[in-house]
Amino acid sequence: MIEIKDIYKTFGENEVLKGISAKFEPGKNHLIIGGSGSGKTTLLKCIVGLHEPTKGQVLFSGENFTEMSFEQRVPIRTAIGMLFQNSALFDSMTVEENIIFPLNLFTDQSRSEKLDRANFCLERVNLKGKNHLYPSELSGGMKKRVGIARAISMEPKYLFVDEPNSGLDPQTSILIDELINEITQEYKITTVVVTHDMNSVMGIGDHIIFLNQGQKWWEGSNKDIAHSDIKELNDFVFASKFMQAAKAKL
Template structure:
């Protein structure tokens, strides 16, 4: 479980996160949603330690991540997997080398052991026999799955996903959503997904935090959304005619 407790964050005197508190549950796909400029990306980066809050705390399973020393944070980051928006694969490395990268950095395993683990992770995301290929030689959806394989290489307790469906066609996006949810349950991880994809919200939104103008305006499940009287949330979720029709038929 990850907890955000009274998080404030500003840049150049402008308040971006205003007293945000939220709980992200273990074994669940936790989504952070909100319109562009709402503060959701800053919240994700604060939770993972890429931004320091002006005040407040980030708690990882009763451990104060915000108050950790540099060495304690290095140790804690070994428990974190990160799926970046653009996959962030190294173009000059093969698929296997990309997946093996965190193992090379953070473990003292033999090369054979690291290769075996990389291959096991690739198999888990349904990618086999592409070890020797480079990112430019595979599709965007396959690149995303390679990035997921890399993110789980260290058996993380926490997984952060920044717009995982960005740039993907709807069919591939569904595959990625389902894979993230399956891996979350299989590894019993605390997974936090930053997204504006409404299909993801309704497909895998087990716990959803809605950020509006820097504040947490709502928290609940995808089912709860249909019964919410939060106007800002309704305006955001049901902006399209398609999702309005879904609500009308509930």
């Protein structure tokens, strides 16, 4: 489990996060939503240590991550998988080499063990046999799946995903959501997703946090969100005609 307590983050005179607290449980998809500038990506970066909170605590399984030294954080960081918005694959490496990259950094596994793990991860994301392709030879959806394969190569306890459906068509977005959901439940991973995709919210949002102006304005599940009486949340979630139609059916 991950717990964040009273997180503040200030850049100069700009207070981006203002006292956010939440709990993220294993085996669930935790979605952070909000408009541009609401602080959702900053919050994600504070949780994983890419930003240091100005105030507050981040706890991984009860351990205070914010008070640890760089060396003390290593065991937790090796238990973290990340999927970045643009997949962040190395263009000069093959699919196989991209997946093996964290294994080379953080494990003493043999070459054959690394290859076995890479093949397992590729098969898990339905890319069996694509080992020797380069990122330039992949579609956007395939790149996302390779990114997921690399993120789970270290068998993480925690998975952080930034805008997984950015740039993807609706059908491919659904497939990526389903894959994230399957992996989360199958391996009981604590998954935190930053997204603006309302199909993802309605599809896999076990636990949703809505940020507005750097504060947590609402928290609940995808079953609860349609019944919210918070105008800002409703305006954000049901902005499209499709989502308005979806709400009318509930």
